[in-house]
Amino acid sequence: MTNNIIDRIYHFNLGRNPKLLELKYKAMRSDVFTFYRGTCHLFYEDFPKDSPLNAAPPVWICGDLHLENFGSYKGDNRLVYFDLNDFDEACLAPCTWDVVRFITSVIVGSHALKVNESEALHLSNSFLDAYSNALAKGTPKSVEKETASGLVKDLLRSLKNRLRPEFLDQHTKQKKGKRYLIIDNKRIMEATEAEQQKITKLISNWHKSTQKDANFYQVLDVQQRIAGTGSLGLERYAVLVEGKGSPDGNYLLDLKQTKTSSLQPYLTLPQPDWSSESARVVAIQQRVQGTPPALLGVIVEGNKSYVLRELQPVQDRVSLQAWDGKLERLEKLMQTMGEVTAWDQLRSRARQGSPIADDLIKFAHSSDWRNQILKYAISYSKQVELDYQEFCQKSSILSS
Known part of the structure; x- marks a missing residue:
């Protein structure tokens, strides 16, 4: 090396x-x-x-x-x-x-x-x-x-004292009673139409296969999310969904691509045969944390996988x-x-x-x-x- x-x-x-x-x-x-x-x-x-x-x-x-x-x-x-x-x-x-x-x-x-x-x-x-x-x-x-x-x-x-409507107001704008993500090129960057269609379809297929609430996960907007340091450059999206109703019951989700752990080349201990890298992340998080975060899930697209989680006012x-x-x-x-x-x-x-x-x-x-x-x-x-x-x-x- x-x-x-x-x-x-x-x-x-x-x-x-x-x-x-x-x-x-x-x-x-x-x-x-x-x-x-x-x-x-x-x-x-x-x-x-x-x-x-x-x-x-x-x-x-x-x-x-x-x-x-x-x-x-x-x-x-x-x-x-x-x-x-x-x-x-x-x-x-x-x-x-x-x-x-x-x-x-x-x-x-x-x-x-x-x-x-x-x-x-x-x-x-x-x-x-x-x-x-x-x-x-x-x-x-x-x-x-x-x-x-x-x-x-x-x-x-x-x-x-952090309430969902105020949290949504920080990250979205309203137009005719509907919310849309604010593109500021600091936290949110514009996604292409192809990216928006892909993520909308991924989430739609995921909630159907997992029997999640279709109305809750109805996608209202998708844009690229800028967050973290080590993972910057990987696919990551902010996803606005219907949640418990528009406009103030909407939920923000984070969809983040997962790659192989950078520790993998140096591990001498046998690792489980995870179904995907995101399955690895979610499984370990669930066994390590006392209570796992709300809305934590795995979405797989071919040889790519993503961790889905809620973006929260209390985070x-x-x-x-x-x-x-x-x-x-x-x-x-x-x-x-x-x-x-x-x-x-x-x-x-x-x-x-x-x-x-x-x-x-x-x-x-x-x-x-x-x-x-x-x-x-x-x-x-x-x-x-x-x-x-x-x-x-x-x-x-x-x-x-």
């Missing part, structure tokens, strides 16, 4: 929408933390095959755990939770892989957090303490409004800048994220190759892995900085 960062990024992103790919590269040039978020594949390409961290118990991981991959959502029981929220790279892998990627994100993202090196290490240890303590107890829990604290509690409390992330100079607020956030990570790994135990709780409890009580994670995260964060500098200097090649 070449060490040329530009070559590695170019080959990984081959075949993506050029206009959206340029947006991805522009975002990645903005700061090193966004670069890290957009290059999960580099992290696993570089991760040493002989690392002792590879001997940790295998669990179902999200594969791309970092500071921005936690958030709120409404479950299919209509309650709001705080949990992991991105499973594009999800697979069965050593439990340490998610943890070391997260700790590296804390160190790489220290400037985004506005903390110094010493504080970043302190926050990393707060996460590791909470993760190991929760894992050692062996009992998964969930974070909802009544059980949240600190910045997460502030987030979940703020969501109660949001914790503001990483909202700690107001009080480090204990960030400490509590790290503790919550550490607990959620452990609980999700425990929740998916004993499923298709993952261990029983006793194995994870035993691992939590061992000590070597913590120092190994910190040592590698500190070392690799320096490599990320070098890669970022090279990318900024040479990324114009990718647009030529």
Whole structure:
């Protein structure tokens, strides 16, 4: 494998929408933390095959755990939770892989957090303490409004006043009592007529085959959606459907193409024979989260597959800048994220190759892995900085 960062990024992103790919590269040039978020594949390409961290118990991981991959959502029981929220790279892998990627994100993202090196290490240890303590107890829990604290509690409390009509007004315009998506080329970009027809037909065929409510899923508008960092350039659509009635009962859906996990080339553990890549994402998300999100589904078109989910008024992330100079607020956030990570790994135990709780409890009580994670995260964060500098200097090649 070449060490040329530009070559590695170019080959990984081959075949993506050029206009959206340029947006991805522009975002990645903005700061090193966004670069890290957009290059999960580099992290696993570089991760040493002989690392002792590879001997940790295998669990179902999200594969791309970092500071921005936690958030709120409404479950299919209509309650709001705080949990992991991105499973594009999800697979069965050593439990340490998610943890070391997260700790590296804390160190790489220290400037985004506005903390110094010493504080970043302190926050990393707060996460590791909470993760190991929760894992050692062996009992998964969930974070909802009544059980949240600190910045997460502030987030979940703020969501109660978000109403669907106001959410729809932010993303749509009305004409003669019907809503249409607002094309602003920031969050929504115009889809071609062929794309609109294709997605409308896909959803129509899907709800017929799954016996979903045809009236609810009647498509009113389809446009391209601009969201995320790592997945930018893949097919993604915002879909406005009739829902519970026009205009204020309409629902917004996200339809996102799924590709093979970027961890796949480096996995040594047998993986299930998923019917599609989107089936992999949805199945792992359902076994990891305490309560799966509302309207989560899989749509297949030939050799392509898509994850369908609801875009919700209550969907949001914790503001990483909202700690107001009080480090204990960030400490509590790290503790919550550490607990959620452990609980999700425990929740998916004993499923298709993952261990029983006793194995994870035993691992939590061992000590070597913590120092190994910190040592590698500190070392690799320096490599990320070098890669970022090279990318900024040479990324114009990718647009030529």
